[in-house]
Amino acid sequence: MSKSSTTPLIQIKGLYKIFGKTPEKLLPDVKAGKSKDDILAASGHTVGLQQIDLDIERGEIFVIMGLSGSGKSTLIRHFNRLIDPTEGQIIVEGEDVMKLDEKGLQHFRRHKMSMVFQRFGLMPHRTVLQNVAYGLQVQGVSKAERDNKATEWLETVGLAGYEQQYPSQLSGGQQQRVGLARALCTDAEILLMDEAFSALDPLIRSEMQDQLIGLQEKLQKTIIFITHDLDEALRLGDRIAILRDGKLIQQGRPVDILLNPADDYVEAFVKDVNRARALTVDTVMQPQSLRISTETIGEALAQMRQAKVQHGYYMNDEGYQGALCRERLESFDSSRHGDAIDDKVLETVPGIQSDALIEQVIPDTIEHELPLPVLDEDGELQGQLSRASVVEVLTDQQSNEENTVDKAEGTDKKKPDEERVSA
Template sequence: MTEPLIEVSGLYKVFGPKPASVIDRVKNGESKDKLLNDTGHTVGLKDINLKINKGEIFVIMGLSGSGKSTLIRHFNRLIDPTLGKILVEGIDVMKLSVNELVTFRRHKMSMVFQRFGLLPHRSVVDNVAYGLEIQGMSKTDRIAKATEWLETVGLKGYENQYPAQLSGGQQQRVGLARALSTDAEILLMDEAFSALDPLIRSEMQDQLISLQEKLHKTIIFITHDLDEALRLGDRIVILKDGELVQQGSPDQILLHPADEYVEAFVKDVNRARALTVETVMQPPAYRITAKTIEEALVEMKRIKQDYAYNVTEEGYQGVVTKESLLNAAKTDASQSLEDDIYEEVPVISAGSAIEEVLPDTMSCDYSLPVVDEDGNLQGELERSAVAEIFTDTNEAKTASKEDLTVQPVVDKAS
């Protein structure tokens, strides 16, 4: 199994004059409010354990005061923990010397801030090149590289402008280009899009997704917005009062909230828009590989359903029914399966949102075939499976665990 790029274990952060003196009380479960009233210390994080894989967008979310910004600042040691371990590629960052930590921050991690963090007296291209300047790159090389990244984020022609001359969305693009230009493997994004207008925010999310498809960075993204988390995250962690309450894939978070706190987050989410076909599709139940009507009828007799997916070496061909095969056999059973023998059934892709395929799912008499770009049959989307995602969470809780066909793997803090 591939080792995680970042591993956090037993992480505690207590703010106050003598944090070590109260850590046992935190471990024993004393409430955050009682500890503050009794000792003047504030619990920032409590027993955080997580693993972040290389090349994923890992979203940390929670309400204000949940500890998400405190947590992200531990990765590059802008904040040191009271207790716990942080490993990056197996290296304990707490053991780095001052010089090693400086090098680590310059080359391993870059950060994109909520309020852009641009230098107002520097031009756009000089802002992007700032991290490269810190790394010691020559002016010619860093300007050339900064110019390339500005073009990548859609700001070609703005090199000599100043931050004050740009819109909020453009300023955030400059911040993103600056973070990417250093070639750091890990990108820390702390509420990076939350100060933007909704339309610009959506555009920045699109751009981040597009860039990630090309760059495969490891991105740790902080947000308080569940829609944003579901859209961007490969995996999501939800914090409450400094504790990790649930972590899992977006569909696990959405369909199987760990407690009432998470349930309150997800209750108003448009599930059809947030979930993809891949989330609920099943392996194709019945397929035949025949090339002639006669062969198809032989294979159809072995299955219990009155239709099947025809798949050959060339990939998915279409949906055939027993009735259409029997009618065609009356004329010539030896003839090849042609287009006119197949039912008119829409083909869908695994990455499509449920919302996009909902009309076809509800109107078609057959489960929709899920086919990839190469024409391979990946699965089928049943109408009943789509209907289940709209079932109220509270109703789902009444079903016993034994009744669930598939149990999601959801890590929950103890």
């Protein structure tokens, strides 16, 4: 039966996990709100997960994060039923994984999901090529085909020439690339990555994050990524879910988590994040002032007067050309109103990409008085970014941390705020 394109690829519904001899008997207490510590003290049972509801879309990187003991690794092991829930549904492409028999579950694990482990999980007695090809071997693929495919994936992750090496001969970063190649080699649509980069040195970890982002742009897999690191979550995640003591505290886009933390626990997570490195232009931009595509100074001036704006962005068949300032156009004699718009009347204001990090565009926002036009990948006008918008999002973070400056002051007192960013 065909599924609606709007149906999530993965749905987790009402998931509970209690570890112990008689978990079902403790379910009513958990649902009634009895604390994790009280249940452990009274019964010796550990509450792992409580009332988890998640929808994961096809082709997204969905990050599940939390501190040690939050339940994130327990949750990811439910997706492929390495752990069975005490109660709840795990639905993948409309099929309830809990209803699969042993043979169906085996097929599901071999073909639908692959896993990348924190400590690489490589087999030391097998070569790099054999490690990468292992999943295909389990699927029954011929040696020639699996070796060809494994060789291609090693090349994709930057390990061409290492086929006959053994894991012990590789660095940690190289071993994790082998683990990633092995997971991708099976062509599984879903990748489960449990703290996959946390054992790596910071520089190598950053390189692996870059590589995963680059691969995802090409492959569009559905990736469920576990981490305790918020910077990593913000960098990788299309959406983020934050767990605490087995409960889902907040889920949403990185910008939602960053700017609107659900409670003090999430706020403590996000308070030290450098927003300029985490937020993109499209999260703080405003609607563009005016798109001007007329041919003469007079027509442009009339358009700005009608719209009651002081500036606009001139677009022609070749795309964005520059900004027009109403005050300057009004300074021209009316005899020039029939003149064509050219470089002599255009203000040189650079366009910026909507997916650029705020950090990358701060110099341009400081240098130019007019807001910067925000363009999409096709060069179409999407909005504008002003100094005030950048200042507001950055000084809002500072005032929250210092708890001394009212958030609203960033929008009214523009000059001091702009001087603060310049400094």
